Amino acid sequence: MGELLEVTNLTAGYGDGPSILDGAHLSVEPGKVHCIIGPNGAGKSTLLKAICGMLKIRQGDVKFNGQSLKGLRPDQILRKGICFVPQERALFPKMTVRENLRMGGYSLDDRSGLERSIDEIEERFPILKERRDQHAGTMSGGQQQTLSMARTLIIKPAIVMLDEPSLGLAPKIVQEMFDIMKMMASEGITILLVEQNALMGLKNSDWGVVLDLGRTLFKGPAPEVLADPRIQELYLGGKKAA
Template identity: 90%
Template sequence: MEKLLEVSSLTAGYGDGPAILDGAHLSVEPGKIHCIIGPNGAGKSTLLKAICGMLKIRKGDVKFKGQSLKGLRPDQVLRKGICFVPQERALFPKMTVRENLRMGGFSLADKSGLEKRIDEIEERFPILRERRDQHAGTMSGGQQQTLAMARTLIIKPDIVMLDEPSLGLAPKIVAEMFDIMRLMAGEGITILLVEQNALTGLKNADWGVVLDLGRTLFEGPADEVLSDPRIQELYLGGKKAA
């Protein structure tokens, strides 16, 4: 089966600086949740940035539906259907919830169906309808993350990439965020997430990727990653998966 997204032997870095990624690879299958784990500074965020066009691909390739994304700008990658939610969520804090949803459609050439699409999204996420006139910056962390994820749906993306969506959220809210991801995956939207809490991330994912020192050390079914004794030792704090 052809992969939806295929990262191979990727080398990338910031400006003229050293290579941060050097030998990263990743295979992404449609409608599945993929979780990238690895220690601080491993290059996890850098990998998502390289996929979405924020960093130049120096060597290797990123292929989406069989076509190289090399040389494309972030807005062009977005238009192809790959949406990136950075760690800081990139909401407009002084704009209302509804206005933030509208901004999600910024890249759409045809905006005629935009308001209807926003209505549909409000329907699915009642909290966003309830808070539609509230400034995004005054919402709780979980509500802001919900908004950031819901906003990606405006463009009907193929892939949503999330950098540390659970950061700073209480466990119950983290579980809700994974429910939303599962829902999105159930609709055929492929999720690629970076998760600091490796155990939680992998338990909720179908596919796991271990990145360290800019290289992919392992990728495979999430339960295999969880049960690998060496990965447990090095990256899961020695904890056995429950």
């Protein structure tokens, strides 16, 4: 079966620095939420950045619908339907909410269609309609995160990659973000989630992917990963490793 996204033996790093990812593998299940967990420095964010083209692939390959993404620029990869929401939320603080949404559809050439899509998104996320003429930088953390996630929907992506959407948000708001994420998945969008809070991340995901030292240790259904004693010990603050 042709996989939607298939990462094989991926090696990547920053600039001329050492490789952070060193032989990572990943295959995704369409329309499911995949939570990538692992200790600090395991290469979780690096994996997402390599997939979206922000980092050069040194070895290995990333295939989307059977086509290699190697050597493509981020804007070219975006046009294929892979959206990345980085940790810093990637908003334009001094542009209005509406302008931020419009930038989300920058790659679309159908401008009137774009305005319609923005209207639709405003209907679905009333807070964005309410704040449409406000500068994005003046919104709360949760609202900003809502904006950056909602913005991905404009291009009707196949895959959305979220790098720590919970960062700096109150627990109650975090759950709202996960709910938006699950709603996106229920519409057929495949989600790759990187989450520092592995417990929360896995509870809201279908699949768990464990990364360490730049390699994929294993992938399994999220409940199984949650229950795995190794994971309990290493990442979930269960019994300390001896």
